[in-house]
Each structure stands twice: as structure tokens, then as C-alpha cells.
Amino acid sequence: MNRYFREISVTVALGLVLLVMAGFAPGFYQAQPLLSLITREAPTLVVMCGMALIIISRQIDISVGSQFSVCSIGAGLLAARGWPLVAVLPAAMMMGAAFGAFNGWLIAGLRLPSIVVTLATMVMLRQGLNLLQQGAFVNLPDGVQWFGLSQTVGQWTLVAAALSLLLACGLFMRHVAAGRWVYAVGTDAEAARLAGIRPHWVTFLVFVFVGALTGLAATMNLVQSPQIQPLVGSGLELKVIAAVVVGGVAISGGRGNVWGAFAGLLLLACVSPALTHLHVEAYWEKAIQGMIILLAVVADGLRQRGLKGGHG
Amino acid sequence: MLSGPPPPPPLLTLRRAAKNFGGVRALRGVDFDLQAGEVHALLGENGAGKSTLIKIITGAHQPDAGEIIVAGRSLTGLTPSLAQQLGIACIYQQPALFPDLTVAENIGLRLEPAGSMRRINWSQRRQRALELLARVGANLSPEAEVRTLSMPEQQLVEIACAVGAGARIVVMDEPTASLTSREQDRLFTVVRELRSSGVGIIYISHRLDEIFTLADRVTVLRDGESVGTQPVSAITHAGLIKLMVGREVDQLYPPTEFTGGEIVLELRNVGCAAAGVYNVSLAVRAGEVFGLAGLVGAGRSELARVLFGLTPADRGEILLCGKPITPRSPAEAVALGLAYVPEDRRRHGVVLELPIDQNITMAIHARLFPTAWLKLGTERKLALDFIRDLAVKCAGPQAPGGSLSGGNQQKVSLARWLATQPKILILDEPTQGVDVGAKSEIHRIIRQLAKAGLAVIMISSDLPEILGMSDRIGVMRGGKLTTILPGQSDAHAVMAAALGQELAKGAA
Numbered sequence: 001m002n003r004y005f006r007e008i009s010v011t012v013a014l015g016l017v018l019l020v021m022a023g024f025a026p027g028f029y030q031a032q033p034l035l036s037l038i039t040r041e042a043p044t045l046v047v048m049c050g051m052a053l054i055i056i057s058r059q060i061d062i063s064v065g066s067q068f069s070v071c072s073i074g075a076g077l078l079a080a081r082g083w084p085l086v087a088v089l090p091a092a093m094m095m096g097a098a099f100g101a102f103n104g105w106l107i108a109g110l111r112l113p114s115i116v117v118t119l120a121t122m123v124m125l126r127q128g129l130n131l132l133q134q135g136a137f138v139n140l141p142d143g144v145q146w147f148g149l150s151q152t153v154g155q156w157t158l159v160a161a162a163l164s165l166l167l168a169c170g171l172f173m174r175h176v177a178a179g180r181w182v183y184a185v186g187t188d189a190e191a192a193r194l195a196g197i198r199p200h201w202v203t204f205l206v207f208v209f210v211g212a213l214t215g216l217a218a219t220m221n222l223v224q225s226p227q228i229q230p231l232v233g234s235g236l237e238l239k240v241i242a243a244v245v246v247g248g249v250a251i252s253g254g255r256g257n258v259w260g261a262f263a264g265l266l267l268l269a270c271v272s273p274a275l276t277h278l279h280v281e282a283y284w285e286k287a288i289q290g291m292i293i294l295l296a297v298v299a300d301g302l303r304q305r306g307l308k309g310g311h312g
Numbered sequence: 313m314l315s316g317p318p319p320p321p322p323l324l325t326l327r328r329a330a331k332n333f334g335g336v337r338a339l340r341g342v343d344f345d346l347q348a349g350e351v352h353a354l355l356g357e358n359g360a361g362k363s364t365l366i367k368i369i370t371g372a373h374q375p376d377a378g379e380i381i382v383a384g385r386s387l388t389g390l391t392p393s394l395a396q397q398l399g400i401a402c403i404y405q406q407p408a409l410f411p412d413l414t415v416a417e418n419i420g421l422r423l424e425p426a427g428s429m430r431r432i433n434w435s436q437r438r439q440r441a442l443e444l445l446a447r448v449g450a451n452l453s454p455e456a457e458v459r460t461l462s463m464p465e466q467q468l469v470e471i472a473c474a475v476g477a478g479a480r481i482v483v484m485d486e487p488t489a490s491l492t493s494r495e496q497d498r499l500f501t502v503v504r505e506l507r508s509s510g511v512g513i514i515y516i517s518h519r520l521d522e523i524f525t526l527a528d529r530v531t532v533l534r535d536g537e538s539v540g541t542q543p544v545s546a547i548t549h550a551g552l553i554k555l556m557v558g559r560e561v562d563q564l565y566p567p568t569e570f571t572g573g574e575i576v577l578e579l580r581n582v583g584c585a586a587a588g589v590y591n592v593s594l595a596v597r598a599g600e601v602f603g604l605a606g607l608v609g610a611g612r613s614e615l616a617r618v619l620f621g622l623t624p625a626d627r628g629e630i631l632l633c634g635k636p637i638t639p640r641s642p643a644e645a646v647a648l649g650l651a652y653v654p655e656d657r658r659r660h661g662v663v664l665e666l667p668i669d670q671n672i673t674m675a676i677h678a679r680l681f682p683t684a685w686l687k688l689g690t691e692r693k694l695a696l697d698f699i700r701d702l703a704v705k706c707a708g709p710q711a712p713g714g715s716l717s718g719g720n721q722q723k724v725s726l727a728r729w730l731a732t733q734p735k736i737l738i739l740d741e742p743t744q745g746v747d748v749g750a751k752s753e754i755h756r757i758i759r760q761l762a763k764a765g766l767a768v769i770m771i772s773s774d775l776p777e778i779l780g781m782s783d784r785i786g787v788m789r790g791g792k793l794t795t796i797l798p799g800q801s802d803a804h805a806v807m808a809a810a811l812g813q814e815l816a817k818g819a820a
């Protein structure tokens with residue numbers, strides 16, 4: 001079977017959905033709503049890039065949604081105090097990187113399982129935010145939304161930023177030595193260690209990276225609306241994990257790439273508008289997304305068995 | 313002796329038992345029998361077929377040919393559960409108990425009838441555990457968690473289980489490997505008691521002294537064949553060693569061209585308490601193949617791990633080309649010019665999921681700056697060069713490591729380390745589980761590398777390989793390098809040193 005079978009099949013599925021839409025619901029292709037849809041997903045795409053790395057390195061981070069909320073509110077408060085966006089952006093990224101470093105220290109330093117650590121930090125960050133913010137919205141000053149530009153220019157800027165990041169991640173994972181280490185650590189940490197790689201450093205840095213990206217994504221979300229509410233980003237972790245898994249990144253680590261994850265994200269994101277345009281009840285949305293995820297997991301399971309059966 | 317009824321049939325008989333794994337003939341028709349009330353020792357060097365024989369007796373493996381007769385009944389399709397019903401119990405070197413459960417719970421799990429909804433009678437369980445522990449002379453509380461017990465105490469719990477199951481045949485696989493001499497004595501007492509109650513014991517050990525103290529008969533395995541069963545009273549230490557090794561190097565090895573070179577690696581009293589390596593001194597020269605022989609667990613791989621920084625040395629000096637080095641991690645060791653091809657290549661050598669080219673370049677990424685741009689064309693070319701030089705049979709550099717045969721995986725593992733252009737190459741069991749053809753190819757490669765000036769340390773449990781390939785042979789025992797022999801030594805001398813016999817005694 002082709003090495004990229006999973007990536008190819010997700011892309012083909014996405015292509016089919018888009019074709020069906022072109023045939024039955026051409027309304028889907030109206031420029032402005034489509035651009036809005038893509039812009040809304042741009043921050044998700046950024047976090048997804050980080051999550052792909054996390055899962056390739058055989059870890060998981062379910063605290064990204066909470067990190068996103070905290071970074072959003074943090075960045076919002078700074079902006080409300082009159083900080084310019086060029087200062088808010090690095091501040092938000094550093095805040096996220098600090099959360100990532102904390103997770104990474106517990107996971108790589110103290111060798112604790114990532115699912116439990118990030119479950120704890122997810123709850124801590126979320127509840128801490130509720131405690132401090134008491135559910136209050138943060139109103140953003142004028143000039144923050146769309147960077148003070150026109151909506152279309154702002155939207156294109158965000159989309160371009162997200163796609164550049166995707167491209168950078170894709171190239172990094174394929175062409176930069178450190179990207180290979182992420183794969184090596186995810187497939188076999190002990191073999192990686194014997195090959196002179198430091199698996200715990202790699203794990204730590206991957207968590208810092210996803211944190212920084214979450215900060216970036218929070219800022220990218222911030223500029224899309226006049227105010228920011230504390231519940232922003234809840235459920236984000238599930239959304240990006242689903243996209244990554246659907247896109248062919250093995251949950252057991254070591255396999256997959258950001259391109260497949262991107263296709264997975266688009267496929268899942270298409271479901272809702274597609275249903276609307278096809279006049280199917282919206283209740284089907286989650287059910288269909290669930291089926292897509294299940295299908296992906298089953299495909300991975302069969303592939304794993306094939307690999308073992310072939311050479312075991 | 314009274315002239316009474318004929319002697320009872322043996323508890324266990326194996327006739328012409330044979331077993332192949334792929335192309336490897338692990339057992340080639342072994343005859344073996346065990347009488348009630350005897351301790352029958354099983355002896356052989358690493359890979360002689362002892363474990364396979366044991367697994368056949370316990371039902372873990374089915375023999376490909378031959379017959380198993382237990383208590384007069386010829387059996388086909390012996391399974392582990394049937395073996396248990398027939399009263400066959402095995403006590404492994406590492407007790408297979410549940411560490412978080414108590415002694416009584418462990419015994420109960422083994423001995424009480426199955427049935428997921430059955431009610432547990434705790435007082436009865438406790439009572440039974442107490443009785444069994446008393447019978448094997450173990451002064452343990454049934455409420456103790458197994459994790460708090462020492463290794464010998466855990467062994468006693470295992471033996472108690474065997475006794476409680478009414479075992480008639482007890483296999484003990486190197487039971488004294490991790491025991492002190494006092495604990496040994498206690499174990500021997502228990503074994504003798506079992507024997508006098510009519511149990512037949514198959515006793516595997518590398519320690520010849522134990523065999524002479526404890527066993528009634530001894531069977532020696534060599535290359536999957538039994539080379540004889542004799543009463544212990546009729547044989548000497550030297551005779552046993554001779555039985556174990558008694559064969560010529562039957563395979564052609566490429567001749568050595570080593571005439572002497574600069575000392576590349578020198579160890580002065582190197583030790584690491586955590587790894588169980590003590591006081592090792594040796595020097596390896598450029599162009600030399602230094603064989604490391606010894607029994608499994610003698611500390612050879614542990615020494616390699618010390619050199620490679622996996623378990624850093626805590627005493628002594630390591631000199632590389634005359635300069636002291638202290639590798640504290642594999643990353644440092646690689647940077648210094650050391651390469652280690654580990655034993656378990658399926659787990660730690662080749663990453664099965666990654667393609668061959670990435671497997672080969674894995675260790676050189678680490679030396680590059682992390683942001684170095686990888687030229688995929690260069691990587692591919694490097695991989696193709698190695699595939700050609702080492703004659704790796706594969707579909708191409710993009711084929712996953714898992715698609716290769718054992719010998720070819722080993723070559724990829726080797727290529728990864730050669731790509732680092734090391735000064736010292738440490739090979740741990742380079743041809744284990746590799747078919748004959750690939751084996752001689754790997755030997756040829758090793759010889760070529762040495763000729764090109766690499767210092768090679770080759771750990772091997774394959775005695776002919778050690779003898780055929782090494783320019784000098786270091787023999788390890790109990791974590792110490794006990795002897796260094798010249799390359800032309802005979803098998804007898806190496807085996808004697810590995811078993812801890814004085815050379816003079818062995819040669820007598």
C-alpha cells in the first residue's frame with residue numbers, strides 16, 4: 001500500500017465533498033461566506049499544526065482549548081489597555097509557550113503521562129480563568145478588529161498567515177533534522193536515544209511549540225471580533241485532535257504529516273456548511289463528523305494490523 | 313536393591329523432539345527423560361536449545377516432530393493449560409507474579425478454580441497459602457504484597473504454587489542467577505525436599521558447581537542436539553565443558569589481516585555499579601576485532617552501554633586515542649566517534665515504520681545543527697550507496713524498515729552507524745537471528761571495516777563466531793573481564809573462562 005494512502009484518501013474524500021457541493025449546492029461557493037468560513041478556521045489550523053507535531057511525537061495535549069481561552073483573554077486585556085498588536089502578539093505567544101513549557105516539564109522532565117498532565121492543566125487553566133474573569137467579556141478598542149484594515153484585507157491576511165505557517169511546518173517536518181527527530185521519538189524513543197537524539201528535549205520543545213502556536217492562534221482569533229468572551233476556544237482541543245487523526249496522523253505516533261491533517265480539518269469543517277446548503281438537518285453534523293473520525297481510526301487500525309501481519 | 317516390580321515409567325519422555333523457527337533449527341531431534349525423584353540438570357551454551365526444550369515441555373511451543381510422553385501418555389498438541397493439568401510447572405528466573413497483589417492472592421489466582429463470578433473464600437485462601445508456604449519452608453506473610461518481597465522470596469512463592477498445584481514435574485530455569493550463597497542453600501534444601509517427595513526436577517544452570525552439588529543426572533545440549541545424558545557421579549567438570557563445546561569451527565570465516573595498530577580505545581578499571589560492570593581494563597587497536605565472549609548476563613551488553621553513555625561509568629578512565637572521555641549520553645558518545653549497534657535490532661536498531669533512508673541517516677541528524685536543511689536527494693544517494701555497499705536486499709530506499717528480513721535490517725542498522733564515520737564500532741550480537749547467507753556477508757563486512765582501520769568490539773554468544781572473527785577475545789563473567797585470550801584460542805578455553813573454571817583444571 002502506498003505510504004501516503006491515508007493522506008491521499010482524505011484528500012480524495014475532501015475533493016468528492018467539494019464536487020458534490022459544486023453539483024448540488026453551488027451556493028456554497030459564494031466568495032464572501034467561503035472566505036469567512038476559512039478565516040474562522042484559520043486559528044484552528046494554526047493550533048492543528050502544533051497538535052500534529054504533538055501526536056506524531058506520541059503525546060497528546062488536551063489543554064490547548066484552555067490555553068487558547070487564557071491567551072485570548074490575556075491578549076484581549078492587554079489590547080484593551082492600549083498595547084499595540086505588535087506587542088500583544090509576542091506576549092500572547094510567550095504566555096502560550098509558558099503553559100507549554102509547564103506541560104512539557106511535567107511530561108518530559110518528570111516523565112508523567114501527557115493525557116493526565118494536560119487534563120489537569122486543562123481544568124486548572126479553564127477554572128482559573130473563570131475565577132478571575134467571572135464570565136465577563138473583554139471589549140476590544142477600535143483598531144484591533146481586522147488590524148484596523150478593511151474586513152476583506154484582514155481576512156486575507158489571516159488566511160495567508162495560517163497557510164504560511166502550515167507550509168513552514170510541512171517543510172520543517174520533512175527537511176529539517178529536528179522535524180525528523182519528532183518522528184523518530186514518536187516511533188521509538190529508545191531507538192532515537194540510541195541514535196544520539198535526546199527524546200525528552202524533543203518532547204519538551206514540542207509542547208513549548210504548541211503553546212506558542214496557541215498564543216498566535218488566540219491573537220488571530222482576537223482580531224476577528226469586537227469583543228472576546230472567556231468561553232472562546234472550548235472544545236478546540238477535540239476539534240484539532242479530530243482533524244489530525246482524520247488526516248492520517250497515527251495516534252500511536254511516528255506517522256502522518258500536517259498536509260493530511262489540513263485536509264482532515266477542511267473535511268470536518270465542510271460538514272456543517274455542506275449540510276446547510278444541502279438542506280439536511282443540522283443535527284446530523286456531529287454524527288457525520290463522528291463517523292468520519294471512526295472511519296479514520298478503523299483505517300489506521302487495519303493498516304497497523306497489515307504492517308504487523310506482513311512482517312511479524 | 314530388592315528385585316521387585318520393574319522400575320516405574322519415567323515422568324516425562326521426549327523422543328526425537330524437533331523444532332524449527334523459520335530457517336533456524338532450534339532443536340534437531342532431542343531425546344530426554346525425567347524420572348520421579350530426580351534432579352536432572354540441563355546444560356548447554358547460549359542458543360544450544362535449552363529454552364526451546366523447556367518451552368516444548370511447558371506447552372508454550374509445539375514440536376515440529378517427535379513425541380512427548382507424560383506419565384505413560386503420548387501427547388500431541390500440548391498446551392500450557394494442559395501441561396499445568398498434567399502437573400508440569402515452570403519456575404522462571406524472573407518470577408511471573410503480580411507485584412501489586414498479596415502472596416495469598418497470587419497463590420489463589422494460580423490454584424483456585426476459574427469462574428469469574430465465583431465467591432472468594434478469604435480465610436480458606438489465606439489458610440492454604442500458609443500451608444503451602446510452610447511446606448516450602450518460606451517464612452512469609454500471606455498478606456505481604458509481592459512487590460515488597462526479595463527475588464528469592466518470590467521464587468519460593470512460585471515454588472509454593474507449583475507444590476500447591478500438585479506438580480510432578482518442576483522446571484527451574486537458572487533459579488540461582490540472582491541469589492546470594494545463603495539464599496542458594498535455602499533453595500537447594502527446598503529442591504531436595506521436592507525430590508524426596510517424588511517430584512522430578514529439570515534444573516537449568518550455567519554454574520557447574522551447582523550441578524555437581526544438586527543434580528543426579530545431566531544432559532548436555534549442543535546446537536539443538538543432545539550430546540549425552542550421564543549420571544553426575546560419572547563425569548568431571550572438564551568432561552562437561554568438553555561435551556558442551558566439543559566441535560570444530562565448522563564455518564569458514566574471512567581471514568584476519570590485523571597486524572597491529574594505534575590504540576584507539578583504552579579502558580582503565582572502568583566500572584559502573586548501576587549496570588553491574590566492575591573494574592574492566594582493556595585496549596582495542598585500530599583494525600582489530602575484539603571479541604567479547606561470556607554467558608548471557610555476564611555483563612557484556614552492560615559494558616557496551618557504559619561505553620556508549622547509556623549508563624555512564626562511575627569509576628575508572630576511558631581513553632579515546634589517548635584522551636580521557638566521559639560519555640554521559642548516547643548523543644555525546646556519537647559525537648565522540650563511538651557507534652553502538654544494539655542487540656535487539658527489532659526494538660532499538662531499525663525503526664520499522666520509517667523508510668530505510670531515514671533509518672540510515674537517523675544518527676547523523678543528531679550531529680548536524682537541528683535547523684540544518686536536509687537535502688532529500690543527498691539522503692537518498694547516501695542510502696543507495698549503503699544499500700549497494702552492504703548488499704541490502706530491499707525494494708528501494710523508501711521501503712519501510714519493517715519490510716526487510718532480519719539480516720537486511722541488521723545491515724541497515726549497521727549502515728546507520730557507519731554513516732556517522734565512527735572510530736569505534738561496538739556490535740552487540742551482530743548475527744543473532746540472521747540466516748546463514750546474511751551471516752557470512754555480515755562477517756565479511758565486519759572484516760572489511762576493520763581492514764579500513766576501524767576498531768571493532770564484537771559481543772557474541774555464538775562461540776564459533778567469536779573464535780572465527782576475533783583478533784583477541786575478552787571473556788566476561790559476573791560483570792568483570794576475567795580473561796583476555798588470543799584469537800587462535802580453542803573453544804574449550806573460552807567456555808572454561810566463561811563458566812569460571814580454571815584453565816588448568818579445564819585442560820586436565
